[in-house]
Amino acid sequence: MYFQHGTLTPEQTRLVLRDLPIDVSFADENDVLVYWSGAIFKTCDARYIGRDVRACHPENTLECLEEILREFKAGTRDVAEGWEQDGQRFKYTSYTAVRDDTGTYRGILEVHHDVTGMRALEGAQRLPGW
Numbered sequence: 248m249y250f251q252h253g254t255l256t257p258e259q260t261r262l263v264l265r266d267l268p269i270d271v272s273f274a275d276e277n278d279v280l281v282y283w284s285g286a287i288f289k290t291c292d293a294r295y296i297g298r299d300v301r302a303c304h305p306e307n308t309l310e311c312l313e314e315i316l317r318e319f320k321a322g323t324r325d326v327a328e329g330w331e332q333d334g335q336r337f338k339y340t341s342y343t344a345v346r347d348d349t350g351t352y353r354g355i356l357e358v359h360h361d362v363t364g365m366r367a368l369e370g371a372q373r374l375p376g377w
Contacts, residue, residue, distance in 0.1 A: 270359040273345070274300035276352055278316065285359065300355070319344035320352050330362075337363045 255263065264271070270285025280300045295303040304312055318324040319342075327342040343356045 268360070272300075272357040273354055274357075275354040276320075278355075281354075315342050316355065319355060322350070322352070335363070336361055337366055 264284055267284075270283075272280065272283035274280045278300045280295050280298055280303060283295075301309055301312060315324075315327045318327075325344040325346075328340065330337065330339045339360045339362045341358050343358070344352060345354045345356050347353050
């Protein structure tokens, strides 16, 4: 697969997406869920692939999801963000409008990230360490 900078084989792409330290889902321009990965999507399974993205969201979130989809498709917004304390964990969620090179809406990217550890960082560590 050719990307903006370089190429990955399908196997490399699978491994990279699998090992990203985030949870990801993507629904196309027709609101059809075509991809997801990550532990946060525990309630999601293969039966949701190919179905309307609304089918894998809790009913109490559908009004907000509808508003996000409407704004993204209209081109009035490109990002929606939220965060919450979930027990001892602090979680960040972003929805991003995915557009092609001409600006046409092609889908919605949902990303969840457990940022608990990041909230405690102080000072600087410019090089990765452990």
